[in-house]
Amino acid sequence: MDSLLRHMVDMTGHRDHTMLDISAISAVQELAGALQTRVLAINTVRGQKFVRPRAMVGAGLPPRLFDQPDSAQLDEPLSGYPELGACIAQHEDSVEAITADGRRILWLPIWMGDKVTTCLEIVHPHPYSSDTIHVIGGIVSVYRNFQNLLDYSERDSLTGLLNRKTFDDQLNKMVQVTAEHEPAPPPLPGQPERRQHVDSEKQWLAVVDVDHFKAVNDKFGHLYGDEVLILIANLLQSSFRAQDRVFRFGGEEFVVLLRSTSLVNAQKIIDRFRTNVESYEFPQVGRVTVSVGFVGISAYESPVNILGRADQALYYAKSNGRNQACHYDQLVSGGQLQAVASNATAEFF
Numbered sequence: 001m002d003s004l005l006r007h008m009v010d011m012t013g014h015r016d017h018t019m020l021d022i023s024a025i026s027a028v029q030e031l032a033g034a035l036q037t038r039v040l041a042i043n044t045v046r047g048q049k050f051v052r053p054r055a056m057v058g059a060g061l062p063p064r065l066f067d068q069p070d071s072a073q074l075d076e077p078l079s080g081y082p083e084l085g086a087c088i089a090q091h092e093d094s095v096e097a098i099t100a101d102g103r104r105i106l107w108l109p110i111w112m113g114d115k116v117t118t119c120l121e122i123v124h125p126h127p128y129s130s131d132t133i134h135v136i137g138g139i140v141s142v143y144r145n146f147q148n149l150l151d152y153s154e155r156d157s158l159t160g161l162l163n164r165k166t167f168d169d170q171l172n173k174m175v176q177v178t179a180e181h182e183p184a185p186p187p188l189p190g191q192p193e194r195r196q197h198v199d200s201e202k203q204w205l206a207v208v209d210v211d212h213f214k215a216v217n218d219k220f221g222h223l224y225g226d227e228v229l230i231l232i233a234n235l236l237q238s239s240f241r242a243q244d245r246v247f248r249f250g251g252e253e254f255v256v257l258l259r260s261t262s263l264v265n266a267q268k269i270i271d272r273f274r275t276n277v278e279s280y281e282f283p284q285v286g287r288v289t290v291s292v293g294f295v296g297i298s299a300y301e302s303p304v305n306i307l308g309r310a311d312q313a314l315y316y317a318k319s320n321g322r323n324q325a326c327h328y329d330q331l332v333s334g335g336q337l338q339a340v341a342s343n344a345t346a347e348f349f
């Protein structure tokens with residue numbers, strides 16, 4: 001099979017963004033004879049754009065992923081890439097720069113409507129031939145169409161957040177990352193993970209539920225209820241960091257996976273979101289609040305148990321005044337919640 005066709009078959013055979021990234025940069029690297037090809041994520045934090053490598057492949061080297069919890073450290077302001085910054089500002093499809101030693105760097109932002117969150121960067125030893133540009137253009141079109149398709153299947157249609165289906169995969173990834181960084185032995189059945197230093201960085205899972213949401217629907221109607229959900233989804237996205245993951249679990253329930261942060265910071269970030277909701281003026285509806293239950297992700301717990309614990313903490317928050325964020329371990333050590341043996345927390349959601 002001709003190698004272009006082989007690469008196209010490979011790219012379209014994936015159901016996962018990471019594998020799609022790897023296939024796309026491997027195809028470009030080989031077919032364009034590049035020195036290096038990278039996928040760059042373009043994140044917007046409080047109005048400022050940042051560039052972070054997501055995957056790369058160099059000549060003769062295997063592809064490399066940058067999907068670690070501390071990958072935020074790789075963030076560079078877009079202003080460090082002036083040509084790319086101008087290209088994005090003008091909504092253009094490509095821009096090229098020439099380095100002092102004559103290499104060509106080609107950036108190809110992947111536009112999804114008027115938004116760009118991904119860009120391919122190709123470093124070439126000399127000017128691109130028209131044939132090479134043609135092949136790269138074809139790969140980029142397939143890559144964009146497939147990104148679109150994957151996004152569509154992974155996202156909730158009302159809020160645009162990741163959906164429940166995507167959650168298991170993302171949580172498993174986080175558990176794997178945690179396993180690599182968690183030296184502690186497994187906790188005893190039903191015991192919270194107290195052995196780690198209280199301020200060590202870890203991953204967290206938070207379940208968020210809108211308070212008295214039924215009353216919003218009953219009083220203002222479902223359309224206003226839907227608008228509240230969309231606005232809360234926006235507040236979730238602006239309150240958490242780009243490397244965190246926000247899901248709508250269905251109804252008025254959301255789940256957040258927070259990457260690499262200490263308990264103190266997790267509490268601060270979650271509380272910042274909670275107060276952002278509390279102080280937001282929802283059109284017509286006025287004030288709305290949320291309750292949150294959260295727990296540290298342990299590599300020694302099953303995803304069902306992790307969710308179950310966060311849900312217990314949420315239930316406590318709901319039953320004790322709402323509009324608060326409760327940490328499972330704190331409730332257990334304070335005697336407000338009884339730790340349930342791991343195999344007894346299986347029935348949630």
Ligand SMILES: Nc1nc2c(ncn2[C@@H]2O[C@H](COP(=O)(O)OP(=O)(O)OP(=O)(O)O)[C@@H](O)[C@H]2O)c(=O)[nH]1
Binds near residue numbers: 210211215223252322
């Ligand atoms: N507008 C709208 N409402 C929804 C959607 N999905 C679920 N709901 C409504 O969300 C409400 C959830 O209500 P409950 O589970 O009783 O909880 P609550 O009123 O939020 O009360 P607490 O959680 O105890 O504070 C129900 O009225 C559902 O019909 C949706 O997509 N849009």
